[in-house]
Amino acid sequence: MTAHPPLNSLQPRPIAERTRPKLVVVGNGMAGVRTLEELLKLAPDKYDITVFGAEPHPNYNRILLSPVLAGEMTLKEIILNDVDWYENHDIKLNTSSRITRIDRVLRQVFSADGRVEKYDRLLLATGSTPFILPIPGHDLPGVLSYRDIADTDAMIEAASRYHHAVVIGGGLLGLEAANGLRQRGMTVTVVHVMPWLMERQLDRPAAELLKKSLEDRGLQFKLGCETSELMRGEDGRVCALRFKDGSTLATELVVMSVGIRPNTALAESAGLFCHRGIVVNDTLQTFDPRIYAVGECVSHRGIAYGLVAPLFEQAKVAANHLAEYGIACYKGSVTSTKLKVTGIDLFSAGQFMGADDSEDIVLSDPAAGVYKKLVLKDDQLVGAVLYGDTADSAWYMQLLKDAQKVTELRPHLLFGQHHLGDSGHKGETQASSLPDHAEICGCNGVCKGTIIKTIKERGLFTLEEVRQHTKASSSCGSCTGLVEQLLASTVGGAYQPADGLHKALCPCTDHTHEEVRKAIREEHLLTIPQIMTFLVWKTPNGCATCRPALNYYLISSWPHEARDDPQSRFINERAHANIQKDGSFSVVPRLWGGLATPAELRAIADAAEKYAVPTLKITGGQRIDLLGVKKKDLPRMWADLAKSGLVSGHAYGKSLRTVKTCVGSEHCRFGTQRSMALGVRLEKMLFGMWTPHKVKLAVSGCPRNCAESGIKDVGIIGVDSGYEIYVAGNGGIKTVVAQFLCKVASDDEVLEVVGAFLQLYREQARYLDRTVHWVERAGLDFVKQQVVEDLEQRQTLYERLLFALQGTEDPWTEIAANPSHLQEFEVMSL
């Protein structure tokens, strides 16, 4: 028996159902159904919902038609919402039912198969139709377009009976169609009117590489050729193309893929304002306030999008307004393109062609099949074309969307984010070249084949979804670029990296880290419940992501005022020790600057024996780790260690970890500065400092840099005339060399500059940002301005840090001496 039986999910439906307003959706494709999914998340019972779809299928993943055509997937695998989904959500689905008329006065829609449905709100998601060249013969048998399952089936069927195919149109879809037909054994010629392929996404050099690679796969091309007529054979089918120059090309199948047009016929017939799409405002509302429209049929701020990612953004906004939340706003999308041809990595985004007022940075290595072009304008990335190595496409997309200044990144911008020592996947940067069994995520042992299979089978579109379902990239994150690459090459244009600048803190809120901090400061909020009430949290008491962040923001914003909430801390910070895989803990006493006395070493040895510690280990931070301590023994062990003056090393916290030092001029014949003494002073000053993430320091006594200052959050290198201070280095997952901040003459100045830098980090970084991530976003120039140039600001920051650290006590001594704190460590028995 259980004291709390599972909640009964089969509760009787509320009576209010009969009076619920009616929402009718015209179009059962990805945009319409995604809007419903978003709506159901916000207001599951608000509407009585009816969906009309012209196709006989439930909602499927149109993006994956190319793999179906290529024989890599089956139709069944690309269904996103099966019939049960509609039933489970009480949605009436009418398939093979095309809506032909809207009566806006009576608020009714009429279908070709004689159905009539009333609506209170109408959502148009009629998609787009393929553009058919108005040339003689365009309606002959054997001439197809490429848009839906029926087209795909027709092509598969034709491929089994005929040998020669022509695809008119060398754009994204045309090439995917050509590749698919080739995979099915046909000889395929792509006829394109422009001088190079995918001219709307690629510049010429990248397109040439693409053409070469497709030729290697057996495709043929006729570029710069305009078709004037499709010729009829004796059997009545199409038999050849005739070009403007009079030449002909024999064929048995023609696939026209020369673009799409928003499908506005229904909207126009109802008198809705259309101009190259159904015109909507920033809430996705049409000129009739009861009617919303999303997807490829829409024209928003003059743009009709033909890729899936923007449609999903629109769906979210439309759902927000249909749910009568009324706060979301769609401002348009920056789109990117990926070609879904297995084995070819290609990416383009933004203004990739460049203009008079922009600059190009280009890397071209045709022999290796790599081409990269970045377009910069006013110190911002405005466009990118990548061929062959697209590992950094997500990073570039992020820079583009965030309109981030790239001044400091410029010297290595072209080489991407990954080139600096990410570990765990053998330095691979090209997912496409890897075999299916290649391990992508070294932390969780997830291979390429598993990731791709899961993306396809589960219909995943975001990195977060892939992390949830495969665990890849969910631990250390160093393989994120590769996972994003796999995601992008599998779902193509549907993939859009998250918006880094305006990222919500966690799913419990729509507010960003910055907005939360601002509210805490301006409203003088002092407790987590106060924040959650003021900012209208969506969950009763948050989640494991937001609670620790909020706790940190409170205690760092209002030191000595806001009270620490132990239940909102990860166990390590609550137990002041590091949890291990078997549930035991590790204890690391602080050895200031890595120095120890015989008495301290003896105390550590005694404690290890007394509490039967199975493993003693010298750490990378010049300390001693006692591993395998039982939680209930912790307070007594701490009390024993305290007798010799040993205190918490905070090896478990988002806090000051170690200050690593070299021997320095105290003993070393090369030393120029007393690095041990300065290290100890810094460590004593910063003892007990909570930070957004862990903080490691190092002090070297000369430029030989034996303390490895170059890969620390703050690294100090003594020179004869003073100290050089480096910041934002990292030695973990991502090896990043620290950047030079400034040079100072005295120990006191080191303390002040380092203190000011760390206080700025404490006040401005997002929780779980290392200094490297924060400085990357904030910019080193800004940090220098605050900490080096503006002396008054430096002083203020330094004083704020000292104030926050006033009266810091050793948590070990405090807990061991205070019986009321011992409950956490006590075990009860049955």
Next chain:
Amino acid sequence: MAQWKRICTLDEIPRLGARVVERGAPPNIALFRTADDQVFALLDQCPHKQGPLSQGLVTDTHVTCPLHGWRISLVDGQAQGADAGCAATVPVQLEDGWISLESSHESH
């Protein structure tokens, strides 16, 4: 017939916190208290890699395992989201401020 044994009072578990109860043999039992003073009990091991759920962060009626972040329902022990697995629930009673467990316990 189940024999109920008083273990501790409600006040001895912090809100949004947990306590460990040792049985004769491992695994232990984890007792949880929610923000609204509901009490739940699970065997103290995550279905993923046997992490001690008692050391996790409690939110609403869930606990997040401290080892790899699996989110487990306190109500039925089920892993949430895309994770699949189930922690064993343990019968527990809250009466007059006292929390009791069955003394001859078998996991469910």
